[in-house]
Amino acid sequence: MASYLRMLYVKNNQSPTPGSPLQETSPIATVKTLENQSQVQNHSAKDIQAENRDDVLRHSSSDKRQKINFLPASSGKQREDLDSKKVLKIDSLLRKSTLEHKIATFGDIVYQTCLDTFGAKQHQTKCPPQRSRRQLEMDTLRKQKRKLKKQIRAASSEETNGLLVIWRQLKTRHSALSRAESARKKRSQKRKNQERFIRDPFQFARQFIQQSKSRTLTVDREELETHLKKTYSDLTREIPLEETTGLVWPAAPGIKFDSKPPSLQEVIAVVNKARAKFAPGPNGVPYLLYKRCTNVLKKLHKILRSAWKNIKISKEWMPAEGLYIPKEQDSKGINQFRPISLLNEEGEKFFSIMASRLNT
Template sequence: MPEKAFCLDEKFRELLIAKRQKIHFPPTSEVKQWEELVSKIFLKLDELLGKSTLEHDLATFGDIVNQKCLATLGAKQYRIRAHPRKSRRQREMQMLRKQKRDLKKQMKAAPVEERTGLRALWRDLKAKQSVLSRAESARKRRSQKKRTPEYFFKDPFQIVRHLFQQSRSDTLTAQKEELEAYLRKIYSDPERERPLEDVEGLVWPSAPGVKFNSKPPTLCRENSID
């Protein structure tokens, strides 16, 4: 077989595999159903691959098994996930946001004497929305607080990894010597051993009038404190 035709066949088979439907296999406890499926597959393989070459058998074996399983058991059906219904509070917040947008448009087109009343209505709607937003945020925090222990007990290592693993924004491509030279230039001071000179205009405090007493406390001192 020419190399070009072989490449085309491989690409075609990869495309077929990518578009294969998932099969609705029975549970492993259904031994009888599995035995019937295996016997049907063997009969189909004997029928189609009876006197073919080894290369042809290897190329079509997977497709035959897949098609026979699909015809016998059917494709796996997926339920379409419905969009979550909005709560009463969320619907009310959405309505308030729409009313605020409409009022802003009216304020831009309204005469000057009407803008004061429209602005008061807008502030009233904003106050109502703020109350609802705080209540909705509290509900989300309670829900998150309730779900966090469930996630932790389900996969604690993943939770800990997510908490402490820092996200990587890019890949470091600099050489080790270049990186060390840059860090040395940024974080080192070549004149750190040099003493600082007196600053002009700096006022020095006068010497203390009483010498500091560094002796240990005496009994008289303790009695005076009591």
């Protein structure tokens, strides 16, 4: 296993010599490693154009991609049409591409196809609920009671008794409507709680156990960058460590590492294990798409197998999008948040399979 990881590191960290084509041109147009290393294929100018025609799909790492407005799980026919459409587009754009180009642009093609088909998810502003006749009548009675209170204060002793009788009648009516409205709200809340419990019992129970957490990080950019530099940098990293006595040398592994390319069943197991709510990585492709589109998942499996055989780690799998999650209630400072990193789903599947094999 150690030799396999060393091969991954050496092969993906070779620096180009000065004046070489790899240094002078763009990464997409100059990759020369083919999907099958044993075959040599000459690419014409037409092939190079085919490789670069989807460069419009590329986004810089600073762009925040919009969330896709996916179809609900009940729309089976439309989902199958989308699955076939994405596979055809992937085949047309990546048919003559190199392995590096396929790995780098696969997620972008899938994202752009879904975005063109469904569009981006729009932020919906909640409209205030329409008030019922009972609620409108309660508002009217409340105004009349306030008005009568003012009249009682300014009225003479002869008029006060009559106004009090009217006020008590309004109060009785308002109290009856208030009790009916309170009972209706309790029934509605009970029905909603039952639906939430049936939909996700663990999430429903978690709200009674976990402490509520705020989600506002009030720090400026300079403070955040200083915190990141202090946390993830080491000024003494170049200084060799002293030998530590008493360390026990671990025993040699008893089982040989399975270095065969990942099977389709392993990829499906990784996808099924992940929650559909997982936030997507920088390329904007969520796990939900691979859960619903099996043909696209099979295409991804072929690319992952080729990457494993040819020992290729894509640079698209390295960047991560950082998010800060609050640790406690009223979290405001940077120390009250914990960072998480969101990687592209394609790379996560690749390394999840490798990690699962190390654990078995």
